[in-house]
Amino acid sequence: MIGVIADDVTGGTDAAAAFRRQGLRTLLCFGLPDGPVAGQGPAADAVVVTLRTRTAPAADAVRDSLAAARHLTAAGATQLYFKYCSTFDSTPHGNIGPVLDALGDLTGAGPVVTTPASPEHGRTQYRGHLFVHDQLLAESPMRHHPLTPMTDSLLPRLMDAQTACPGSVVLGHETVVAGPERIKAALGQLAGRARYVFADALDDGDLLRIARAVADAPLVAGAAGLAGALGAVRAERGLPGRPDGPGPVAPPRGRGAVLAGSCSRRTLEQIDAVRAAGRPVHLLDPLAEPDPDALADRALRWYDTVDAAGALIHASRRPDELRAVQEVLGVGRSARILEEAMGRIAVGLAARGVERLVVAGGETSGAVVAALGIGGGEVGAEAARGVPWIHPASGPAILLKSGNFGDRELLLTASAAEADA
Known part of the structure; x- marks a missing residue:
């Protein structure tokens, strides 16, 4: 079993979708499981634990990631995969380095192969760039x-x-294209000399060659691209008793709504598409109302007065507008206000009968999942590459979209009155 520790919610769903696409039976857990992972439903080929550690204090990120690793190891994981963003989202203080340092110490792994390359999303690595x-x-x-x-x-x-272990090196593209055995030989030469090896990858073929070389390593890290390649290698080796993989789960139907907190360019384009289609759109303004309860109440009162089908409530802003908010409230405070408000709004929308909730942005997704008390769910059909519907045991189906994912129409189509079959 592959055990995945994802540093945010949408990253976890992206990895889960990649495994499911390869035919692996995948269990998705939002946050640390309350009890042992083993025994939750049928045996899994991959278990993904999503955390909210990408922008947490480094010490907290390390603590939660180690706890997830121990859960996964106890459940039978023979390989751990630390899933971070394909744009390597981090600061000079972490959290990718500190978390990998801790996981490396726990597993005794080294050197740890990693790459954020995800060619299907336009992320590639060459000469370490x-x-x-x-x-x-x-x-x-x-x-x-x-x-x-x-x-x-x-x-x-x-x-x-x-990282506390500097000296990271690049595994050049010429080595990667030479194949798994050449990669293994290069890693053997680096043993004891480098803790982290960034493998160049320009396409899915490169990722598959890397995955074949590290398929039995105790710890690997990267974005969903390499995760999917590891899933493909597992499928090549055979999935006993599951020749056809998990059955397809159709997109859900029923009333939909959108919550958007991402300020990425793609999410802003997607919001513009919703507005251009004439859907009702409401902007959360923490400067006008800095209390999250009052901010949420104002949004829900607005929702009750409009044609609610596919309505969108967002806190997404362009860079200059966002800076204006942060200059008044501060980065941390403004984020907390909006995340708490989004969570309360999600609860209010579910109580109003929303059956499909589309959420844009990793931090927003984490706030919504926590507020709704969703512990996990079945990974269903993808509305866009790496953006699957999640079907919890109860409550609305949710689509958790990383800020830069999906085409311009994604929010519009995913929240339509009837999802495409």
Whole structure:
């Protein structure tokens, strides 16, 4: 079994979708399980535990990640995978480095192979530099991220700034394309010399070659691209008793609503598409109402007065507008106000009969899942690549979208009065 520790909710759903796509029976847990993971439903080929540690204090991120690792190991995981964002979202203080340091110590792994490459989402790594489509990471919109602005593109340098084990190295593309045995030989030469090895990857074939080389490693890390490749290797080896993989789960039907907190360019485009279609749209304004309870009540009162089908409530803003809010309230306080308000709004929408809840943004998704008390669910059909519907045991079906994922129409189509069959 592969045990995945994801540093945010949408990252976890992205990884779960990648495993399910390869035919692996996947269990998704939101937050640390209350009890042992083993015994929760049928035997799983992959268990994904989603945490909210991407922007948490480093000590808290390490504590929760180690707790998840111990849960997964007790459940029978033979390999741990630390799933971080394909844009390597972090700061010089963490949290990717500190968490991997702790997981490496726990598993005795080394060197740890990692790459944020996810070619299907336009993320590639070459000579250790991370590209977002045709731009270097530091030249992409991620340089304006409100919590984790990425102003460097060289991955070993980014990692060395936050790990207690500097000296990260690059596994060059010429080695990767030479195949798994060549990769294994290179890793053997690096044993004891480097803790972290960033493997170049330009396409899915590169990821599959890397995955075949590290399929039995105790610890691997990266984005959903490498996770999916590891799932493909597991499927190649055979999934006893499950020749056809999990059955398809159709998109849910019923009344839908959208909550958006991401300030990514793609989410802003998706909100514009909803507005252009004539759907009702409400902006949460923490400057006008900094109390999260009152802010949520105001939004729900608005919702009760409009044609509610596919209504959108958002806190997403363009960079200059976001800075204006943060200058008054501070980064941390403004984020807390909006996340608490979003959670209360989600509860209010569920009480009003919303059966499909579309959520944009990792932190917003975490707040919504926590407020609704969702412990996990079955991974269903994907509304977009890496954006699956999650079907909890009770309550609304939820679609948790990472800020940059999906086409311009995603929020509009996913929240339509009747989802496409």
